[in-house]
Amino acid sequence: MRKFSLVQPENLKELVAFLAKADGQRVILAGGTDLFSLLKDEILNPEIIVDLSRLKELFGLRQEKEALRIGALTTISELASSPIVQKNFFGLKQAAQSIGSPQLRNVGTVGGNLCQRPRCWYFRDPLFQCRKKGGSRCFALNGRNKYHAIFGGGICNIVHPSDLAPSLISLEAKIKIASKDGEKEMLLADFFTLPSVSLRQENKLQPNEVLTEVIVPKPSSHLKSTYVKFTERGSWDFALVSVAAAAEVQGDILKKPKFVLGGVAPIPWRLTVFEQMIEGKKIDEKMAAAAALEALKEARPLSENAYKVDLASVLLTRATMSLLSR
Amino acid sequence: MNQEKRKLKKGISRRDFLKGLGSGALGTAMSTHLIKPASADLERQEGNLPLLPKKNISFVLNGKQISVEVEPGESLLNLLREKLHLTGTKRICDHGSCGGCTVLINDQAVYSCLYPAFKVDGKNVLTIEGLAQGEKLHPVQQAFIDHDAYQCGFCTPGFIMATLALLRQKESPSLEEIKAGLNGNICRCGNQLKILAAVKALASIKGGQP
Numbered sequence A: 001m002r003k004f005s006l007v008q009p010e011n012l013k014e015l016v017a018f019l020a021k022a023d024g025q026r027v028i029l030a031g032g033t034d035l036f037s038l039l040k041d042e043i044l045n046p047e048i049i050v051d052l053s054r055l056k057e058l059f060g061l062r063q064e065k066e067a068l069r070i071g072a073l074t075t076i077s078e079l080a081s082s083p084i085v086q087k088n089f090f091g092l093k094q095a096a097q098s099i100g101s102p103q104l105r106n107v108g109t110v111g112g113n114l115c116q117r118p119r120c121w122y123f124r125d126p127l128f129q130c131r132k133k134g135g136s137r138c139f140a141l142n143g144r145n146k147y148h149a150i151f152g153g154g155i156c157n158i159v160h161p162s163d164l165a166p167s168l169i170s171l172e173a174k175i176k177i178a179s180k181d182g183e184k185e186m187l188l189a190d191f192f193t194l195p196s197v198s199l200r201q202e203n204k205l206q207p208n209e210v211l212t213e214v215i216v217p218k219p220s221s222h223l224k225s226t227y228v229k230f231t232e233r234g235s236w237d238f239a240l241v242s243v244a245a246a247a248e249v250q251g252d253i254l255k256k257p258k259f260v261l262g263g264v265a266p267i268p269w270r271l272t273v274f275e276q277m278i279e280g281k282k283i284d285e286k287m288a289a290a291a292a293l294e295a296l297k298e299a300r301p302l303s304e305n306a307y308k309v310d311l312a313s314v315l316l317t318r319a320t321m322s323l324l325s326r
Numbered sequence B: 001m002n003q004e005k006r007k008l009k010k011g012i013s014r015r016d017f018l019k020g021l022g023s024g025a026l027g028t029a030m031s032t033h034l035i036k037p038a039s040a041d042l043e044r045q046e047g048n049l050p051l052l053p054k055k056n057i058s059f060v061l062n063g064k065q066i067s068v069e070v071e072p073g074e075s076l077l078n079l080l081r082e083k084l085h086l087t088g089t090k091r092i093c094d095h096g097s098c099g100g101c102t103v104l105i106n107d108q109a110v111y112s113c114l115y116p117a118f119k120v121d122g123k124n125v126l127t128i129e130g131l132a133q134g135e136k137l138h139p140v141q142q143a144f145i146d147h148d149a150y151q152c153g154f155c156t157p158g159f160i161m162a163t164l165a166l167l168r169q170k171e172s173p174s175l176e177e178i179k180a181g182l183n184g185n186i187c188r189c190g191n192q193l194k195i196l197a198a199v200k201a202l203a204s205i206k207g208g209q210p
């Protein structure tokens, strides 16, 4: 076992002050369900583990007038079983429920789920010094790439593994980030970054920052949401492809549709082309399927993952029809 | 173990100590012992936090209060097996992908291989060793035997702990709920149907002990 030092701030103030000044490689620990794997395999080699568990202010859900506030340390189990989430954000509930297993949902947190590292087998294997780890190539490009990106790849072909992220983006969620300089909010959609922007990390979080809260705006009365996830195994698996969808449903018409794909790109992949094609029109299954095919023409599959294009097309259609039937 | 016994083991608790003092004396005790000097708080707020190479934790393990020193990168699984020699909790994948290391923390099922040992400080941990009472097996253990719900037996402790967590949450889960509740455990011998039979039998025991 490698040696680390442990730091346990008692509150947010202590945490951000520590993050602002500490030198040395450190890493934030929430539930640890991802981090402990990365430490064991020495994919990450920090000197200091910064434990969040004493930050009472980051736990739990709070319903406010205009928004639902989800503390970063809220567990995925708590999120999935929250009556507010079940009532107002069905898609988010489905996404949370689809994550891993009960054991993982009991410990894994919302903040950790959004900040978790990719599952690319070359990234996770200590023997491969890939670009994401500072090496000079992406092994998936000409290697085994069944689980890799069909959008937004190129220099690095990971897919973002989070199920919560596509769903929260479809609900136009924002996140709150704290540092010693204060707090800032941004759309979750703007948080994630492509490898062409930042190769070594998947989001905009700076070393002196921490994600403290997810803010889901109050839904309009016609808002419906859904999450459709396809996995290789029946349960306890990451998405091969998933589709998070949310829209205001009026009869067989969708207004302000948001469709965000998981498992297809290094970031949750919003499919605006598809949204534009179906917005405000009378939708039936044939029309949705045709729009999906058209929207997926931009996909650039690798040698072993063209099946993801077909899968995405079917799931887009299913998600659309499921919104209309709810 | 109940609260009372725990207290006896640990000796007199801080609360008892305070309760035993008159309010005047309490004031003195507070100012001399319990309130950290303001400068220490200030130091912390400036981000000067101690870097701990090790940590002393105490927690309730299978009903007994214990204290032990752990390292920051140590998993609960490691603590249980290597330091406390409770080898009933199995290390199989060591990455949260098999369920063999499932234990209960405050009644919830977790993978001990991915759970930082230092985080069980102050919590209640139950492992497979804590189920039987003397020679008398726990009903979940007995049901697994009655239904021949194992082959090689390596995944069994994890399955039993996951089953216990499920039944503590809901006395009589439906078949779907059983499947969802146990989907974080894998039996590679392929004995799922017998495991399911054992848990189904338990689930229909109304008011059963688990």
Ligand SMILES: Cc1cc2nc3c(=O)[nH]c(=O)nc-3n(C[C@H](O)[C@H](O)[C@H](O)COP(=O)(O)OP(=O)(O)OC[C@H]3O[C@@H](n4cnc5c(N)ncnc54)[C@H](O)[C@@H]3O)c2cc1C
Residues within 6 Å of the ligand: A027, A028, A029, A030, A031, A032, A033, A034, A035, A036, A072, A098, A099, A100, A101, A104, A107, A108, A109, A110, A111, A112, A113, A114, A115, A116, A117, A161, A162, A163, A164, A205, A209, A210, A211, A212, A236, A237, A238, A239, B095, B096, B097
């Ligand atoms: C076998 C297995 C199957 C899984 N299946 C799924 C799945 O189907 N869908 C899915 O979405 N996920 C899945 N996961 C991932 C799991 O959901 C994540 O491990 C979990 O959500 C991470 O939460 P955590 O609190 O344990 O994070 P940690 O492990 O503590 O942290 C993860 C990362 O996020 C950073 N971090 C955590 N919190 C913060 C914060 N507040 N601010 C800044 N940085 C932070 C950490 O530094 C670390 O790099 C699976 C994991 C395993 C092991």
